[in-house]
Amino acid sequence: MNRFFLFLILVVAQACAQKTHYGKLSHLGDFPSKLKEVSGMAIHSGDIWVVEDSGNKDKIYKIDQKGSITKSLKIDHAKNEDWEDLAMDIEGNLYIGDFGNNANRRKNLTIYRVSRAQLKKKEPNAEKIEFRYPEQKDFPPQKDSLLFDTEGFFHWKDHLYIFTKNRTRPYSGETLIYRVPDEEGEYDAELLGSITLCKSQDHCSVTGADISADGKTIALLGYGFIFLVTDFELPNFDSASIQIIDFDSNTQTESIGFLNEKTLLIADEKNKTTGGGKLYSYSID
Template sequence: MNKFLLSFMLLFILACNTGNLTIISDLPSTLNEASGIDTTVHSDLIWMLNDSGNPPVLFGTDHNGNIVKKLKLNAKNKDWEDLTSDTKGNLYIGDFGNNTNKRKDLAILIVRADSLKNAKETGVERISFRYPDQKKFPPKKHNFFYDCEAFFHFNDSLYLFTKSHVKGNGGHTNLYKVPAMKGHYTAELIGSFNAGADSDSKITSADIDMHGKQIVLLTHTSVWLFNNFKGTDFLGGTATQLPFYHNSQKESVCFKDPNTLYITDEKTHGSAGYLYEFKLR
């Protein structure tokens, strides 16, 4: 049996066990902990990154999940959690993972579009920020709301959705706004949402479509779609939960087009670690 046929049969079998997610590829081992994904306006590549403890590298893949470019960054991967881009093709890395809620060095790294084209190694610009309502590091456990794994860029600002570690309130997320330019800022709290009570409701990634008309928030078992909002009142529109009928450690999401999402999950206990497509309609 040739390798192509074997791979096809394996993906077919796996697809039968992934609910309404469609497997595009089994990601290479170098992306076993993919926690951020996005596309840019000046490239056909899908950009991905790994989370904390991994080398500070961006991976450009084709639409089958094959790595075709690596870009080393002159920065530390303290806890990279999500990836987003702007209308000029710049990428932003969310180095704001904060499981213990005691970090005082939260940051977003800017990778300029020119570096994504030809460079093999590049520097970054740094956005530092703090949460206006966090007074203790760490706070009491009933206030463990200051982890973050989700954000997107819109109209010269970055919108961050926090991740709760409060028992019985896992799906609570606060929405903060930070300027998308290097500097040090106090984030602006502009809203909140609750996606559920259990740990599978935690928000692990977010994205906005290219027209700014709909956003998505990712959890391990579903995606929340928000539309019909006005301006930047993203959480004030219509919220619809779309279940996957599949549970894994899903860590990143981005729009492929207005009706389709790319989603990745981390490989755990020898399973998952895939690039998926998910149809919103």
């Protein structure tokens, strides 16, 4: 066992032993009917972009802080097979994560890069960042190795950091951490390690991710839970600590982003059973 993985295990053990904190989301507004399945969010200089997942249009949507659409753009040279998250870099370039992989069968994992200049056009053109997980040998793998679905990522210093969503049976809670370069091309994703946020299948699989502008805090989202990761230095998580926040929700929370250093925005998908389809804020103490 190498030193990096040993440190990660120690970090996870400490995080899981920590007391869970509790908080409440503040309801900002409801999404319009055309945005029923908001699956990803990215925020840059106050601009909020959201996206929907499989079965929806090849579009991105700019919204205000009440959830109303202020702009929609069809992305050229991009197909929404399963768009699960958005990320933005400090220059305002947008990245669309087409890496939803519920059954762990996909071999065409893609991140679309839409430049800041293209975002000003009526039909922006997208570049393709294609990648694979070298550790996945079977499509799909055995039930205890269903670790290659993805719903959360963020951009930091020329790389896109990817957190996989665990679908193992029995549930292990493990999340793999990868990164790929932010430039057009074909890549083997680089495995950085793994974390186990907690062992509840209902709450602990990653559905969204973002990093604060100062690079000091990573926010990972699960169903009803926020995981704040601090005390790290990318790409290493050797000394990281994890704070668990239960915000007491049973909706399908899929999207998270930093509005500023102390405020997170969160969105949930709308469904007939639990409701949702809303935009919320959460203040970090």
